[in-house]
Every structure is written in C-alpha cells, then in structure tokens.
Amino acid sequence: KAKENGKNRYWIYEMNMSIQAQNRLTLEQRLRKALERDEFVLYYQPQVDVTKGKILGMEALIRWKHPEEGLIPPMKFIPIAEETGLILPIGEWVLRTAIAQNITWQKEGFPALRIAVNLSARQFEQENLVEQISKILDEEGMEGRWLELEITESVAMQDIELTSRVLKQLKELGIHIAIDDFGVGYSSLSYLKRFPIDTLKVDQSFIRDGLSQDSENGVIVSSILELARDLNYSAIAEGVETEAQLEFLKTKACAGIQGFLISRPLPARDMTTLLDMAHENQGKLSVSSELNN
Numbered sequence: 001k002a003k004e005n006g007k008n009r010y011w012i013y014e015m016n017m018s019i020q021a022q023n024r025l026t027l028e029q030r031l032r033k034a035l036e037r038d039e040f041v042l043y044y045q046p047q048v049d050v051t052k053g054k055i056l057g058m059e060a061l062i063r064w065k066h067p068e069e070g071l072i073p074p075m076k077f078i079p080i081a082e083e084t085g086l087i088l089p090i091g092e093w094v095l096r097t098a099i100a101q102n103i104t105w106q107k108e109g110f111p112a113l114r115i116a117v118n119l120s121a122r123q124f125e126q127e128n129l130v131e132q133i134s135k136i137l138d139e140e141g142m143e144g145r146w147l148e149l150e151i152t153e154s155v156a157m158q159d160i161e162l163t164s165r166v167l168k169q170l171k172e173l174g175i176h177i178a179i180d181d182f183g184v185g186y187s188s189l190s191y192l193k194r195f196p197i198d199t200l201k202v203d204q205s206f207i208r209d210g211l212s213q214d215s216e217n218g219v220i221v222s223s224i225l226e227l228a229r230d231l232n233y234s235a236i237a238e239g240v241e242t243e244a245q246l247e248f249l250k251t252k253a254c255a256g257i258q259g260f261l262i263s264r265p266l267p268a269r270d271m272t273t274l275l276d277m278a279h280e281n282q283g284k285l286s287v288s289s290e291l292n293n
C-alpha cells in the first residue's frame with residue numbers, strides 16, 4: 001500500500017513537472033513571438049522633486065500588449081524572460097525604445113529629462129553591456145547623462161568586482177546609477193560605498209503601510225534617507241500613494257517621490273500630455289495631476 005502511494009506520488013510529481021515545463025515552453029515561445037510582432041510597450045512614470053514641484057525624470061516600465069489578453073504586467077513575464085535569456089533581446093529593445101522616446105521629447109522642445117531603465121541580472125552580467133549601451137546612445141543621439149540605469153541591490157551585490165568594473169565604465173559614459181528596491185536586499189554598506197551610485201530608491205514595501213514617525217517602516221525609511229545623505233546619494237521614495245505618506249517623507253526631507261499619488265505609469269502619449277501641462281506651468285507639476293485616475 002505504502003509502495004503504491006509512493007508510486008502515485010511520483011507519477012503526479014512527474015506529471016506536474018511536465019506541465020510546468022510545457023507552460024514554460026509555451027510562454028517562452030509566446031515571448032519570442034511577442035518580440036517579433038512588436039507587442040511590448042513602455043509606460044513612463046514621472047519622478048518628481050516635491051519641494052520644487054518639478055519633474056526630475058521618469059522611469060520606463062515594460063508591459064506586454066497582448067492581442068487577446070490585454071496589458072500584461074512585467075511580473076508575469078520578466079522572470080521567464082530572465083530564466084530563458086530572452087531578457088537580453090527584450091532588454092535591448094527597452095533601452096533603445098526608452099532612449100529614442102526621450103530624444104523625441106527633447107526634439108519636441110521639452111526641457112531635457114533623465115530616463116531611467118531597469119536592468120536585470122542577466123543583462124548586467126552580459127559581456128558587452130557597456131558597448132551595447134554606448135552604441136545605442138550613439139545611434140539614437142542621446143548623451144549618457146540623460147540615462148539612468150536601475151539595478152537592484154541583490155544584482156549589485158552578486159559579484160562585487162564585476163559591479164565595480166561595470167558601474168565605473170557606465171559612469172565614464174556619463175550614465176547615472178540608481179539602486180532599485182533598496183532595503184529589501186542585503187547590502188554590505190562598505191561595498192555600497194565603493195560603487196559610483198547616484199540614487200537610492202527606497203523600496204515601496206517600506207512606504208506602503210502605516211508609515212509614521214514611530215512605526216517600524218518609518219524608522220527604516222528615515223535611516224535609509226540618512227544613509228543616502230551621508231553617502232551623498234540622492235533618494236527617491238517609490239510607491240507613494242497617499243498624502244500621509246508624502247507628509248511623512250517631507251518631514252524627513254525626502255524630496256524625490258515616485259508613485260501613484262503623483263501619477264501612474266503612463267503610455268508615451270499621456271506622458272507627453274503631462275509634460276505639456278508641466279511646461280505650461282513653468283515646469284511645475286501639481287501633485288494631484290489631472291491625469292491621475
């Protein structure tokens with residue numbers, strides 16, 4: 001009886017494995033097709049300085065515009081893209097598209113803004129990453145200083161030597177470096193100090209719930225902000241959704257804000273409208289933007 005049970009369990013295990021493998025295969029094939037058919041789109045979310053009311057830049061965020069299933073968020077396909085290596089061509093598409101769009105805005109006469117692009121682990125380990133980026137900048141005609149690359153803390157800490165070398169080369173191109181989702185990884189602060197970092201992005205999980213002076217999250221956020229100040233990095237709080245969160249961040253002198261309170265990520269056309277509104281208002285953006293819904 002026990003033996004039979006074991007056999008059944010094994011069979012079920014095998015079946016599950018094969019379903020999983022199949023799912024992965026089809027998603028991989030679907031992602032390949034999506035790339036060929038140009039089904040990916042970038043949304044743009046403004047990052048603002050709330051004390052000046054100015055747009056500092058924007059983050060490019062990928063979505064998959066599926067013909068039947070609609071807009072698919074990155075968390076549903078980036079992990080598989082990462083696993084299969086498809087993130088390399090997808091990532092290259094993201095870089096080129098974000099840079100081309102930023103140049104379009106500059107040519108349309110908007111004040112130049114920095115565009116932030118997320119890099120995955122696989123991309124960061126890519127042998128020719130720096131050459132690739134330098135080539136795209138050249139071809140699209142954008143100066144490196146208008147590009148910010150976001151890598152997570154865990155990607156940065158994976159291989160300290162590699163990170164130091166790559167970040168140094170990127171800095172030589174004038175590119176800004178942001179550490180994304182800061183606080184949830186396990187940075188060694190002594191290493192962090194060795195990297196040429198411009199910005200720490202405070203992870204949104206700390207901002208989310210009950211952010212207040214005496215809450216645990218409040219204490220974590222203020223120490224991250226203090227660390228950023230001590231190391232001469234600028235800071236951006238991610239995922240700011242409420243006035244109360246904003247008020248708390250203001251008491252901690254955190255001016256850099258990104259979140260639904262300011263604006264959701266927007267398709268390029270809506271971002272252009274938002275830039276227009278800010279432009280008419282001498283570069284200022286009112287916090288409750290009309291585009292917010």
Ligand code: C2E
Nearest residue numbers: 061062073074075094118119120239240241258259260265
């Ligand atoms: P991330 O880089 O930390 O991006 C911030 C995420 O927070 C975005 O989710 C954004 O829409 C969301 N967000 C912004 N403000 C708020 C807010 O006030 N409240 C809440 N609840 N969420 C907010 P999204 O676009 O779904 O992207 C999720 C993650 O997928 C990104 O996290 C990033 O890790 C990854 N990702 C997105 N685009 C790319 C890409 O082009 N390449 C790579 N490698 N990864 C990407």
Ligand code: MG
Nearest residue numbers: 059118150180
């Ligand atoms: Mg990011």
Ligand code: MG
Nearest residue numbers: 180181201238
């Ligand atoms: Mg983040």
Ligand code: MG
Nearest residue numbers: 180181203204
């Ligand atoms: Mg994240």
